[in-house]
Amino acid sequence: MDTKVKTDIDKLRINGERLWDSLMELAQIGATPKGGVCRLTLTDLDKQGRDLVTRWAREAGMSVTIDQIGNGFMRRPGRNNSLPPIMTGSHIDTQPTGGKFDGNYGVLAGIEVVRTLNDHGIETEAPIEVAFWTNEEGSRFVPVMMGSGVFAKAFTLEHAYAATDTEGKTVKGELERIGYVGDQVPGDHPIGAYFETHIEQGPVLEDHDKTIGVVTGVLGIRWYDCTVTGMEAHAGPTPMALRKDALQVATHLMQEVVACAHRHPPHGRGTVGMVQVHPNSRNVIPGQVKFSIDLRNATDALCESMDQDIRAVAAKLSADTGLPITIEQVSAYPAQVFHADCVDAVARAAAKLGYSNMPAVSGAGHDAVYMARLAPAGMVFIPCKDGISHNEIEDAKPEHITAGCNVLLHAMLERAGT
Amino acid sequence: MDTKVKTDIDKLRINGERLWDSLMELAQIGATPKGGVCRLTLTDLDKQGRDLVTRWAREAGMSVTIDQIGNGFMRRPGRNNSLPPIMTGSHIDTQPTGGKFDGNYGVLAGIEVVRTLNDHGIETEAPIEVAFWTNEEGSRFVPVMMGSGVFAKAFTLEHAYAATDTEGKTVKGELERIGYVGDQVPGDHPIGAYFETHIEQGPVLEDHDKTIGVVTGVLGIRWYDCTVTGMEAHAGPTPMALRKDALQVATHLMQEVVACAHRHPPHGRGTVGMVQVHPNSRNVIPGQVKFSIDLRNATDALCESMDQDIRAVAAKLSADTGLPITIEQVSAYPAQVFHADCVDAVARAAAKLGYSNMPAVSGAGHDAVYMARLAPAGMVFIPCKDGISHNEIEDAKPEHITAGCNVLLHAMLERAGT
Ligand SMILES: NC(=O)NCCC(=O)O
Numbered sequence: 001m002d003t004k005v006k007t008d009i010d011k012l013r014i015n016g017e018r019l020w021d022s023l024m025e026l027a028q029i030g031a032t033p034k035g036g037v038c039r040l041t042l043t044d045l046d047k048q049g050r051d052l053v054t055r056w057a058r059e060a061g062m063s064v065t066i067d068q069i070g071n072g073f074m075r076r077p078g079r080n081n082s083l084p085p086i087m088t089g090s091h092i093d094t095q096p097t098g099g100k101f102d103g104n105y106g107v108l109a110g111i112e113v114v115r116t117l118n119d120h121g122i123e124t125e126a127p128i129e130v131a132f133w134t135n136e137e138g139s140r141f142v143p144v145m146m147g148s149g150v151f152a153k154a155f156t157l158e159h160a161y162a163a164t165d166t167e168g169k170t171v172k173g174e175l176e177r178i179g180y181v182g183d184q185v186p187g188d189h190p191i192g193a194y195f196e197t198h199i200e201q202g203p204v205l206e207d208h209d210k211t212i213g214v215v216t217g218v219l220g221i222r223w224y225d226c227t228v229t230g231m232e233a234h235a236g237p238t239p240m241a242l243r244k245d246a247l248q249v250a251t252h253l254m255q256e257v258v259a260c261a262h263r264h265p266p267h268g269r270g271t272v273g274m275v276q277v278h279p280n281s282r283n284v285i286p287g288q289v290k291f292s293i294d295l296r297n298a299t300d301a302l303c304e305s306m307d308q309d310i311r312a313v314a315a316k317l318s319a320d321t322g323l324p325i326t327i328e329q330v331s332a333y334p335a336q337v338f339h340a341d342c343v344d345a346v347a348r349a350a351a352k353l354g355y356s357n358m359p360a361v362s363g364a365g366h367d368a369v370y371m372a373r374l375a376p377a378g379m380v381f382i383p384c385k386d387g388i389s390h391n392e393i394e395d396a397k398p399e400h401i402t403a404g405c406n407v408l409l410h411a412m413l414e415r416a417g418t
Numbered sequence: 419m420d421t422k423v424k425t426d427i428d429k430l431r432i433n434g435e436r437l438w439d440s441l442m443e444l445a446q447i448g449a450t451p452k453g454g455v456c457r458l459t460l461t462d463l464d465k466q467g468r469d470l471v472t473r474w475a476r477e478a479g480m481s482v483t484i485d486q487i488g489n490g491f492m493r494r495p496g497r498n499n500s501l502p503p504i505m506t507g508s509h510i511d512t513q514p515t516g517g518k519f520d521g522n523y524g525v526l527a528g529i530e531v532v533r534t535l536n537d538h539g540i541e542t543e544a545p546i547e548v549a550f551w552t553n554e555e556g557s558r559f560v561p562v563m564m565g566s567g568v569f570a571k572a573f574t575l576e577h578a579y580a581a582t583d584t585e586g587k588t589v590k591g592e593l594e595r596i597g598y599v600g601d602q603v604p605g606d607h608p609i610g611a612y613f614e615t616h617i618e619q620g621p622v623l624e625d626h627d628k629t630i631g632v633v634t635g636v637l638g639i640r641w642y643d644c645t646v647t648g649m650e651a652h653a654g655p656t657p658m659a660l661r662k663d664a665l666q667v668a669t670h671l672m673q674e675v676v677a678c679a680h681r682h683p684p685h686g687r688g689t690v691g692m693v694q695v696h697p698n699s700r701n702v703i704p705g706q707v708k709f710s711i712d713l714r715n716a717t718d719a720l721c722e723s724m725d726q727d728i729r730a731v732a733a734k735l736s737a738d739t740g741l742p743i744t745i746e747q748v749s750a751y752p753a754q755v756f757h758a759d760c761v762d763a764v765a766r767a768a769a770k771l772g773y774s775n776m777p778a779v780s781g782a783g784h785d786a787v788y789m790a791r792l793a794p795a796g797m798v799f800i801p802c803k804d805g806i807s808h809n810e811i812e813d814a815k816p817e818h819i820t821a822g823c824n825v826l827l828h829a830m831l832e833r834a835g836t
């Protein structure tokens with residue numbers, strides 16, 4: 001590689017306008033009145049989204065293969081196709097009231113990288129692959145990050161196939177219906193490195209006025225269902241001293257979920273997002289309250305410490321009040337530290353391009369978490385407006401969209417070789 | 419009245435077995451698998467219940483009139499029919515998962531009083547009337563205590579007629595459909611005194627091992643809808659310090675509802691029965707929480723003090739957290755002290771009959787609350803198992819059922835004159 005080409009590559013920039021236009025065009029499929037997108041996984045709209053993205057890939061000269069769980073792999077050959085591909089990707093399914101950028105940005109940024117390389121006739125040593133992973137969101141079918149999870153053998157294809165939505169439809173049936181069951185065995189091909197660009201989905205970058213988050217890892221996640229059982233009784237005739245009010249006891253534990261996060265700084269997170277009160281009647285003392293607990297932290301040891309903390313608090317609360325409390329873990333995602341090589345590649349690219357940047361920890365799970373089990377992996381974060389995602393008002397600035405994709409381009413080129 | 423007759427009347431007792439059998443027969447209409455009753459107001463089952471009760475009344479020689487809101491008045495003439503009747507009654511509609519005794523007991527106890535007088539050929543000076551009031555429960559149509567409320571002119575007939583259920587059906591339409599719109603103008607006839615027997619719906623009598631509660635009054639009730647507004651955000655990427663978690667703020671106010679009741683002893687009651695979290699998703703910080711507040715106390719001044727207390731606490735909480743909190747009153751029922759003459763008549767009857775008894779305050783609203791606005795009124799409570807009502811497992815002992823009806827008989831006879 002001579003100095004002339006090296007200099008040209010340093011100056012290489014993606015076409016931000018084209019990327020933005022593609023994002024807006026994809027966002028038409030399932031567009032909601034409030035400016036968001038509702039394109040649930042394996043629906044007709046998801047099929048339309050997949051068709052559009054694979055058409056764009058083919059138009060950019062890429063080959064497309066689909067695996068048995070419907071993950072799509074769009075490949076641009078390299079000079080040496082015996083090398084494992086440098087992969088990027090994300091998902092194009094959305095939340096029911098989702099935004100235009102979550103996931104979609106990561107996939108279209110990958111295609112824009114390829115389009116840019118094509119524009120400038122740049123060949124890479126290793127092939128480039130852009131993946132879209134099936135059902136990252138998990139809102140229609142659990143578990144979340146299904147396609148990448150099967151690919152990384154975190155759970156089996158059969159387990160994923162059998163998942164049902166609220167109408168009893170299965171993943172297998174819906175994949176067949178939309179024509180996205182491929183031949184490829186999930187996880188059958190090696191990966192050289194994996195990068196994923198994503199909106200931050202949190203307020204930290206915006207709070208620090210930075211363009212790029214160099215993601216060093218992803219918090220471990222523990223999900224629990226908690227049940228407090230009291231005795232339902234009439235709100236009028238039952239004196240305060242004779243009550244077994246499940247909600248009152250539950251409120252103390254709900255507060256402890258947050259207190260527990262504060263006891264585990266700086267990355268501890270504690271959230272009660274879902275509450276169900278029984279019988280949920282104005283003049284009946286609640287007899288039972290069920291609620292979710294979401295605990296996160298930067299290492300599995302810290303997650304485990306939070307787990308023990310919350311269980312101890314619940315046991316004491318139950319002993320003090322005489323009301324049974326159960327805490328059942330429903331899922332767990334280990335903390336994931338990204339590979340230093342990929343983290344550094346992202347940091348170097350951001351610095352080279354002159355973007356303000358900071359190290360960041362991803363509080364949300366991403367397909368990159370599973371990919372990190374198979375290959376060196378890293379992520380590029382850009383700010384989103386007010387840190388809001390999973391919301392129709394989710395928004396991101398065109399200059400940030402462009403910046404993140406430029407960082408992806410240069411990090412991938414460093415790994416792929418030119 | 420000679421001494422012989424006086425003695426006979428003191429010895430008069432109702433037929434407990436017959437009353438129990440009638441209760442069990444009425445409970446067949448809308449019987450649930452768990453031993454309860456689901457006989458919502460103005461349904462076909464309610465019509466069947468009304469038909470059975472009015473048939474029994476006619477078989478006992480009573481005349482039956484229905485008023486425009488479907489209240490039924492079953493009358494046994496006295497010697498002097500220009501005197502206003504001594505009335506008893508309650509309701510035969512139930513909660514969706516209701517019991518066999520709530521309301522039904524008060525109506526059938528009235529019929530049993532008449533049957534007993536018939537058995538012994540006893541004439542009263544004033545007429546005796548047994549009422550069943552439409553829609554006491556309020557579970558299908560609000561407001562609660564609808565029939566007695568219209569009768570007492572607490573609100574208009576038109577207001578009650580216009581109430582709709584969740585399917586959009588109106589009270590007027592449903593009354594017409596089941597054939598229970600009568601000619602009588604609600605509230606058009608005077609009442610000499612009103613008594614109501616009812617299960618306590620609370621644990622106090624059982625706790626004190628007493629057979630009869632001599633009800634001195636009914637707590638005032640204030641119902642509110644409370645809304646805490648935060649900002650929904652992803653549970654993972656949002657650091658604890660940057661959250662506006664509506665649920666966490668709400669839990670503090672929920673606890674204050676109970677603390678407020680404790681600050682207003684001995685009759686203060688505070689309950690949060692209904693909670694709705696938005697968007698109610700496991701990994702989303704709640705953006706909005708709505709919940710009900712039910713405050714009760716023995717005087718309107720104490721209810722007002724609780725109202726002010728809760729509003730002050732909410733205002734401080736809102737100022738401390740920066741999250742808006744609204745508290746909207748949705749209904750209010752003033753506290754009602756029963757007339758000394760009726761309270762004493764109940765106390766005297768219980769003492770004369772040798773039943774263990776204690777003064778009691780009703781924590782729940784009853785039709786007697788509205789009747790107390792029109793005439794001297796009083797209530798007779800009997801224990802119910804574990805204080806449970808509004809539940810299919812609601813239960814009461816036959817000896818208590820009998821005792822309460824005997825107290826009703828003697829209290830009514832004292833007022834009606836023999
Ligand atoms: N990115 C994302 O929303 N993942 C879903 C799993 C999580 O709650 O972190």
Ligand SMILES: NC(=O)NCCC(=O)O
Binds near residue numbers: 781
């Ligand atoms: N008795 C009864 O359940 N009344 C309903 C109104 C209340 O909550 O007190």
